[in-house]
Amino acid sequence: MVTFFRKPCAVAVGLNRGQGWLLMCGLLAALAGSATAQPNIPGSPFRLAPANQPPRPAVPAAPTPAPTPAPAAVTGAGTFATPPPFHDPLLNLMMAQPKLDVSSPVVASAVFDPPVVRPGEPAFYRVALNALEDTMSWPPAFDAPAGLRLEPRGRGQVFQIAASMMQPRAAFNYHALAQNPGRFTIPEYVIRANGQDVKVPAATLEVRPNPPSTVAPGQILVLDLAQTNLFLGQSVRCAIRLPGQPGGIVQGLTQVKVEGNGLVTDQASAVQRIETRPSGGVPVASYVYEVSVTPLQTGELSVFAQGFAVGNRFGGPIVISGPVTIPGGAPLYTLLDSDPRRIRVRPLPTTGMLPGFTGAVGVYHVGTPVITTNVLRVGEPVRFSVQVRGTDGLARLVAPPPPQIPDWQVFPVAPGAPPPPGVNSPGFTTFNYTLIPMREGRQMTPPIPFCRLDPVTESYVDISIPGLEVTVEPGQAVADLETLAQAARVEEVEEQKLALSGLTGSTGLATGSLVPMQQQAWFPWVQAAPAVLFLGLWSWDRRRRFLEKHPEVIRCRRARRALRRQRRILRQAQQRRDPAAFASAAVSALRIACAPYYPAEPRALVSADILAVMEESERVGPPGAVVRRVFDAYNAREFAEGENGLETVLESAPALEQVLARLEEKL
Amino acid sequence: MLSIAGARAVSVAEALFQQGARAYAEGTYPLAAEAFRESARLEPAAGTLQNLGNAEWQRGRAGHAVLAWEQALWLHPFNAPARNNLAFARRTAYLESPNLRWYEVISTWLPMNAWAWIAGFSFWLSVGMGVLPGVLRWNKASWHQLVAALGLAVFLLSLPAHAGVNTRARLGFILEKDTPLRLTPTAEAQVVTRLAAGEPARLVRERGRYALVRTNRQLGWIERDTLGLLASKP
Numbered sequence: 001m002v003t004f005f006r007k008p009c010a011v012a013v014g015l016n017r018g019q020g021w022l023l024m025c026g027l028l029a030a031l032a033g034s035a036t037a038q039p040n041i042p043g044s045p046f047r048l049a050p051a052n053q054p055p056r057p058a059v060p061a062a063p064t065p066a067p068t069p070a071p072a073a074v075t076g077a078g079t080f081a082t083p084p085p086f087h088d089p090l091l092n093l094m095m096a097q098p099k100l101d102v103s104s105p106v107v108a109s110a111v112f113d114p115p116v117v118r119p120g121e122p123a124f125y126r127v128a129l130n131a132l133e134d135t136m137s138w139p140p141a142f143d144a145p146a147g148l149r150l151e152p153r154g155r156g157q158v159f160q161i162a163a164s165m166m167q168p169r170a171a172f173n174y175h176a177l178a179q180n181p182g183r184f185t186i187p188e189y190v191i192r193a194n195g196q197d198v199k200v201p202a203a204t205l206e207v208r209p210n211p212p213s214t215v216a217p218g219q220i221l222v223l224d225l226a227q228t229n230l231f232l233g234q235s236v237r238c239a240i241r242l243p244g245q246p247g248g249i250v251q252g253l254t255q256v257k258v259e260g261n262g263l264v265t266d267q268a269s270a271v272q273r274i275e276t277r278p279s280g281g282v283p284v285a286s287y288v289y290e291v292s293v294t295p296l297q298t299g300e301l302s303v304f305a306q307g308f309a310v311g312n313r314f315g316g317p318i319v320i321s322g323p324v325t326i327p328g329g330a331p332l333y334t335l336l337d338s339d340p341r342r343i344r345v346r347p348l349p350t351t352g353m354l355p356g357f358t359g360a361v362g363v364y365h366v367g368t369p370v371i372t373t374n375v376l377r378v379g380e381p382v383r384f385s386v387q388v389r390g391t392d393g394l395a396r397l398v399a400p401p402p403p404q405i406p407d408w409q410v411f412p413v414a415p416g417a418p419p420p421p422g423v424n425s426p427g428f429t430t431f432n433y434t435l436i437p438m439r440e441g442r443q444m445t446p447p448i449p450f451c452r453l454d455p456v457t458e459s460y461v462d463i464s465i466p467g468l469e470v471t472v473e474p475g476q477a478v479a480d481l482e483t484l485a486q487a488a489r490v491e492e493v494e495e496q497k498l499a500l501s502g503l504t505g506s507t508g509l510a511t512g513s514l515v516p517m518q519q520q521a522w523f524p525w526v527q528a529a530p531a532v533l534f535l536g537l538w539s540w541d542r543r544r545r546f547l548e549k550h551p552e553v554i555r556c557r558r559a560r561r562a563l564r565r566q567r568r569i570l571r572q573a574q575q576r577r578d579p580a581a582f583a584s585a586a587v588s589a590l591r592i593a594c595a596p597y598y599p600a601e602p603r604a605l606v607s608a609d610i611l612a613v614m615e616e617s618e619r620v621g622p623p624g625a626v627v628r629r630v631f632d633a634y635n636a637r638e639f640a641e642g643e644n645g646l647e648t649v650l651e652s653a654p655a656l657e658q659v660l661a662r663l664e665e666k667l
Numbered sequence: 668m669l670s671i672a673g674a675r676a677v678s679v680a681e682a683l684f685q686q687g688a689r690a691y692a693e694g695t696y697p698l699a700a701e702a703f704r705e706s707a708r709l710e711p712a713a714g715t716l717q718n719l720g721n722a723e724w725q726r727g728r729a730g731h732a733v734l735a736w737e738q739a740l741w742l743h744p745f746n747a748p749a750r751n752n753l754a755f756a757r758r759t760a761y762l763e764s765p766n767l768r769w770y771e772v773i774s775t776w777l778p779m780n781a782w783a784w785i786a787g788f789s790f791w792l793s794v795g796m797g798v799l800p801g802v803l804r805w806n807k808a809s810w811h812q813l814v815a816a817l818g819l820a821v822f823l824l825s826l827p828a829h830a831g832v833n834t835r836a837r838l839g840f841i842l843e844k845d846t847p848l849r850l851t852p853t854a855e856a857q858v859v860t861r862l863a864a865g866e867p868a869r870l871v872r873e874r875g876r877y878a879l880v881r882t883n884r885q886l887g888w889i890e891r892d893t894l895g896l897l898a899s900k901p
Contacts, residue, residue: 232694298693298694298695298696299694299695345694346693346694347692347693347694350692498751498754498755498758499751499755500721500724500752500755501717501721501748501749501751501752502721502748503688503691503692503717503718503721504714504717504718504748505688505714506714507680507681507684507706507710507712507713507714507715508712508713508714508715508717508742508743508746509712509713509714509742509743509778510677510710510711510712510713510715510742511711511712511742511780512710512711513711513900514711514738514741514742514779514897514898514899514900514901515836515898515899516779516780516783516832516833516836516898517779517780517783517784518783518829518832518833519833519836519898523783526787527787530791530794530795534791534794534795534798537798537799537802538798538802540802541801541802
C-alpha cells in the first residue's frame with residue numbers, strides 16, 4: 001500500500017523535517033526504480049536483461065564485497081537476476097516507519113477548559129483535529145462573542161500511534177477572558193483540513209460568580225525565566241513547569257517549545273524532572289522541563305512556552321523526587337501553553353571590547369590547554385585543545401579566531417556535531433586548533449585572544465587561551481610552505497575585515513541633494529555666470545580700445561558732465577541774484593563747453609575762442625552778444641576797479657541758457 | 668531667510684542624527700533608522716547614510732541598507748566603513764555588485780559633485796587664461812598658455828567621469844526581497860524572475876507605477892516603489 005503525503009512530515013521518533021524529505025525521496029526513488037526496472041542502473045538492486053540477448057548473471061555495480069548472486073530466475077522472454085540482499089539502512093529505516101494516517105475522516109473538537117469560570121478568570125479555548133497542521137486553513141473565520149476576549153496563543157502538532165499508523169493531531173489554543181457573567185458560545189464553523197471541509201463544533205463558556213467546586217481550573221504551564229534583562233546572545237535558563245493535579249498526579253510534556261520572535265532554543269541543554277514544591281501550604285508535585293534560550297534580537301521580546309501533555313510518556317531520562325502519581329492509560333495529547341513573559345534584550349556594550357570576542361556572554365572559564373606533544377617538527381601539524389567551562393550557551397560558544405603570527409600557522413578545527421536532543425550538555429566545550437610551527441627552537445605556542453562579556457559587571461573580561469612551551473625541531477618543510485602560510489594569512493585578514501562596522505560619530509561630508517549637481521536646474525545658470533563675466537570683460541576691453549582711439553569722446557563726455565554742473569551753479573547764482581557768481585559760472589560754463597575743441601585748458605579760453613566755436617549767424621547775432629556781455633562783465637569784475645555791466649548780466653540769463661544748450665548739443 | 672532656514676535644517680538634522688545614534692545604541696533599530704533617514708532627508712551626509720545603512724541592516728532590510736551605503740559612497744567614496752559594510756552585506760546575502768562601465772568606474776574615484784566642479788573650473792580656467800591676459804593687458808608669458816592647456820586637458824579628461832556620474836544617477840537597488848521582475852508593466856504580467864533585496868538595477872524608463880530596469884542579467888518591469896535610486900532622497 002502506498003500512502004501519499006501532502007508534505008513529508010517529521011515523525012515523532014527523532015526525525016526532523018529534512019530527514020522526512022530524505023525518506024520521501026528515497027521511497028519515491030525506490031518505487032520508481034521498481035516500477036520502470038531500468039537495466040543496469042548503478043547501485044540499483046534490480047537488473048533487467050533485455051530480450052533477445054543471452055541471459056547473463058547479475059554483476060554487482062559497486063566494488064564492495066557483495067553476497068554471492070542467487071541463480072537467475074527465467075520468466076517468459078526476459079531473464080531477471082535475483083537481487084542481492086538489501087542492506088540500505090536508510091531505506092530499511094524508512095520502510096520500518098509506521099504509515100501516516102491521512103485518509104481517516106477528520107474530526108474536530110473544541111472545548112473551553114474549564115467550561116465554567118468566574119468573571120475575570122481565564123479559560124482556554126482548545127481546538128484539536130486529527131489532521132496535519134500544514135493542510136489547514138488556520139485561523140478560521142469566526143467571531144468571538146461580544147464580551148469575550150479571545151487571544152490566540154499556542155499551536156502545534158503531534159503524532160500518536162493508533163492501529164500501527166501515525167495519526168497527526170493538530171491543536172490550537174486561545175486564551176479566553178470575560179469580565180461579566182453570561183454564557184458565551186462560539187458557534188459551529190467550518191475549516192479546510194486535509195482538503196476537506198471539517199466542522200468544528202460549537203463550544204460554550206459559562207461565566208458566573210459561583211462556579212461549582214467540582215470544576216477544576218484549566219491546565220496552564222508556568223514559564224520561569226532565570227533572568228529577564230539580558231544582553232544580546234546571553235543564554236538564559238527557562239523552566240517550564242506543569243503543576244500536578246490534585247492527588248499528586250503529574251503528566252509529562254512533549255514537543256516543549258519556547259515561542260517568541262528573536263529567540264533560539266538550545267534543545268541539547270534540555271533536562272526534565274519531577275519535583276515537589278510547597279504551594280499554598282501543601283506540597284505540589286510538578287513536571288519541570290528546563291532548557292536554555294538565547295535572544296538574537298534586541299528590544300522587548302515576548303515569549304511563552306507550550307507543549308503537549310502526554311501522561312506517562314516521558315521522552316528521555318527524568319529525575320523524580322518526592323511522592324508522585326503518574327497516570328496510566330493512553331495520553332490525551334492536550335496542547336498547553338503559558339502566559340507570555342517579556343524579556344528585555346540589550347545590545348552589547350560597544351566600549352571596552354577586547355580582542356577575541358566571539359559573542360560569549362556569561363560566565364566561562366578557560367581550562368589548561370592540551371597539546372598532543374611538546375616536541376614538534378617544523379611544518380608538522382599538531383592538535384591543540386582547550387576546554388571551556390560555563391553554565392549556559394556552551395553549545396553556541398564560538399571559538400576565537402586564531403592569531404596571525406609569523407612563526408606559527410594556526411587553523412581552527414571545525415566543531416563536531418552537537419549532541420543529539422535528549423543528551424545533556426556535558427558542561428564544557430572544547431576548542432580545537434591545529435598548529436604548525438614555522439621556525440625551530442624552544443618557544444611558546446601562540447596565545448589565542450579570547451574574551452567574554454560579564455553580564456553582571458557589563459564589562460568585557462579577558463579569558464585568553466594561554467600558550468604552551470614546546471620544542472620545535474627542524475623538519476622537512478617544503479619550500480612553498482612559507483608562501484602557502486602567507487597566502488593563508490592574507491585570506492584570513494580579508495575574511496576578518498568583512499564585518500559590520502560600528503556607527504560613525506559625525507554626519508561627515510554633506511551636500512544639499514543626492515541628485516548630481518549637473519542635473520540640477522540651477523547648474524546651467526551657474527555655468528553661464530563665468531560666460532557672462534568673460535563676455536562683459538571682452539566688451540569692456542573693446543570699448544576701452546575704441547576710446548583710446550577716440551579720446552575726444554571722453555573729453556566731450558567729461559565736458560558735458562562739467563557743463564551740467566556749471567549750469568546748476570549758474571541757476572543757483574541767478575536765483576540768489578548774485579551777479580558776480582553768475583558771471584563767473586557763466587564764463588566757466590562757456591569755457592567748459594568749448595574746451596574739447598581746443599588743445600588747451602578751459603581756463604585759457606577767452607571770448608573769441610568761444611565765439612569761434614559758434615556758427616557765423618550766432619556769432620553776430622544775439623548769442624554772440626550774450627557771450628561778449630558775459631565775458632565783459634566777468635573781465636570787468638576780475639580786472640577792473642568797478643563792476644561795469646555786472647548789474648545787467650543777470651538779465652541775459654535766458655539767452656545764456658539757450659547758448660549753453662546749443663553748445664551742449666554740439667558736444 | 669534661506670540661510671536661516673538652511674541653518675535650522677542642519678541643526679535639526681544633527682539632532683536627529685544624535686537621536687538615531689542613541690536609539691541604535693539601545694537596540695531600537697527601527698527608531699534609529701527613522702531618525703537617520705529623516706536626518707539624511709534634511710541634510711544628506713555620508714556619515715548619516717552610513718549609519719542609516721547599519722540600522723536598516725540590523726532591522727533585516729538588506730535592500731535599504733545596501734542603498735544607504737551606496738549613497739554614502741556616492742557622496743564620499745573614501746568612506747571605508749561604508750565600503751566594508753557593502754562588501755560584508757554582499758557576501759552575507761549573496762548579492763551582486765553593480766556592473767559599472769569604465770567611465771562609471773572612473774566617476775567613483777571622487778564624490779559625485781567633484782567632477783562637475785572640476786570640469787567647470789578647468790574649463791573656465793582655460794577660457795580665462797586665454798582671454799584675461801589680453802583683456803587685462805598682462806605681459807605675454809608662456810605659463811598663461813600652459814595653464815590654459817592644462818585646464819583644457821583636465822576638462823577633457825573629466826568628461827568621461829562626468830558622464831559616469833550622469834549614468835550612475837540612474838542606478839538603483841531593489842528594496843524589497845523577492846521583488847518580481849515582470850515582462851510587461853502590468854500586475855498580471857508573467858514573472859521572469861524574482862530579485863533579491865539589494866540587487867542592483869538600472870532604471871531605463873518609467874511607465875505609470877512601473878519602471879523598466881536592467882539588472883546584471885535581465886531586463887524587465889518592476890514596481891517603481893521597489894527600486895531605490897542612488898540619486899534619490901533617502
